[in-house]
Amino acid sequence: MKRIVVTGGAGFIGSNFVRYTLNTYPEVHVVNVDKLTYAGNLDNLKDLDASRHTFVQADIADAEAMAKAMEGCDAVVNFAADSHVDRSIMEASDFIATNVRGVHNILEAAKAQGTKRVLLVSTDEVYGSIAEGSFRETDPVGPRNPYSASKAGGELLGLSYFHTFGIPVIITRGSNTYGPYQYPEKVLPLFVTNAIDNEPLPLYGDGKNVRDWLFVEDHCRGVDHALRHGTPGEIYNIAGENERENIALTTKILECVGKDDSLIRPVKDRPGHDRRYSIDSTKLKALGWEPQMDWETGVALTVKWYQENEWWWRKIKTGEFLEYYKRQYADRGSA
Ligand code: NAD
Ligand code: TYD
Numbered sequence: 001m002k003r004i005v006v007t008g009g010a011g012f013i014g015s016n017f018v019r020y021t022l023n024t025y026p027e028v029h030v031v032n033v034d035k036l037t038y039a040g041n042l043d044n045l046k047d048l049d050a051s052r053h054t055f056v057q058a059d060i061a062d063a064e065a066m067a068k069a070m071e072g073c074d075a076v077v078n079f080a081a082d083s084h085v086d087r088s089i090m091e092a093s094d095f096i097a098t099n100v101r102g103v104h105n106i107l108e109a110a111k112a113q114g115t116k117r118v119l120l121v122s123t124d125e126v127y128g129s130i131a132e133g134s135f136r137e138t139d140p141v142g143p144r145n146p147y148s149a150s151k152a153g154g155e156l157l158g159l160s161y162f163h164t165f166g167i168p169v170i171i172t173r174g175s176n177t178y179g180p181y182q183y184p185e186k187v188l189p190l191f192v193t194n195a196i197d198n199e200p201l202p203l204y205g206d207g208k209n210v211r212d213w214l215f216v217e218d219h220c221r222g223v224d225h226a227l228r229h230g231t232p233g234e235i236y237n238i239a240g241e242n243e244r245e246n247i248a249l250t251t252k253i254l255e256c257v258g259k260d261d262s263l264i265r266p267v268k269d270r271p272g273h274d275r276r277y278s279i280d281s282t283k284l285k286a287l288g289w290e291p292q293m294d295w296e297t298g299v300a301l302t303v304k305w306y307q308e309n310e311w312w313w314r315k316i317k318t319g320e321f322l323e324y325y326k327r328q329y330a331d332r333g334s335a
Contacts, residue, residue, distance in 0.1 A: 009030070078103065177216050
């Protein structure tokens with residue numbers, strides 16, 4: 001693989017993946033296709049080697065632009081998505097345009113051009129909630145919010161293109177991811193940056209929903225591993241193996257920032273809030289991948305990154321973000 005198209009490469013996981021790829025494979029050139037929505041940020045790409053990285057501002061929902069960007073590529077890795085559950089509950093149409101129609105355009109371009117690998121980055125959320133045990137790749141999908149439903153839609157289209165047209169589609173389903181460069185609408189960077197500013201941490205419901213936390217570099221290595229060693233038509237779970245109740249994550253963040261629990265503000269729950277996510281990644285582990293970051297170190301390291309990089313997040317937490325924050329949290333009251 002010499003030329004890899006990465007979509008959504010100006011976002012959180014995508015930019016970490018581009019950095020990981022350029023650092024790991026000196027022969028690879030990355031074409032980074034990103035629409036630069038509110039979540040896309042060229043600051044995430046500042047330190048990259050420009051001689052092996054081409055940035056193209058384009059919408060994956062634009063079929064022509066996507067086909068052009070993919071010309072001559074060996075593989076495409078799709079990170080581009082509308083990715084925040086709470087936003088999908090407020091308004092879902094962009095989620096359908098990007099997460100379903102955009103994926104369709106990638107599949108069509110791959111079909112026309114004979115692209116050797118199409119990796120669709122997806123999420124453990126497509127399974128829905130599980131009270132006990134962990135989902136395997138053979139379990140049926142059961143998404144329960146517009147974001148996860150749109151991601152499942154993109155996945156199913158991908159599998160249909162594998163079965164119908166032989167397009168070499170591989171799907172990964174990662175757990176909740178955390179680390180540097182995450183847009184501060186997601187719980188971890190939101191709580192860290194609020195805590196730094198002595199602002200309340202709006203904890204939904206009883207705080208006992210469980211998420212499995214996966215460090216971003218482990219997620220990137222997992223995607224890369226599936227891309228290079230996975231089998232077309234297959235799905236691979238990427239678990240962090242760090243399941244925590246939200247309240248435990250919150251107190252850990254406060255401990256790392258050096259603030260006390262009085263900043264915790266229990267608020268009205270998210271509608272349809274999935275209680276627990278849990279996946280089993282035995283299948284990807286059998287190919288030689290495993291998560292390397294332990295949770296305590298990962299959270300401490302991530303908190304430190306936000307403490308040391310205020311230049312990065314302070315300008316994000318203005319304008320569009322503040323409007324969103326008001327809409328999302330103003331009427332939440334208390335739990
Ligand atoms: P993000 O919101 O930080 O970044 C998304 C990027 O996609 C942004 O740069 C944005 O500009 C770009 N984008 C959005 N719509 C686009 C379009 N129509 N055309 C081109 N670019 C577009 O998201 P993230 O957290 O980095 O997630 C990346 C991928 O990983 C998504 O597919 C998401 O579903 C998946 N995922 C995320 C997590 C997580 O915890 N963050 C976990 C599992 C899977
Ligand atoms: P989030 O980061 O939005 O990821 P996802 O919904 O994809 O899992 O939320 C992670 C967990 O944190 C989820 O259970 C919802 C909860 N949460 C809060 O309690 N307060 C918040 O302000 C946010 C954004 C999330």
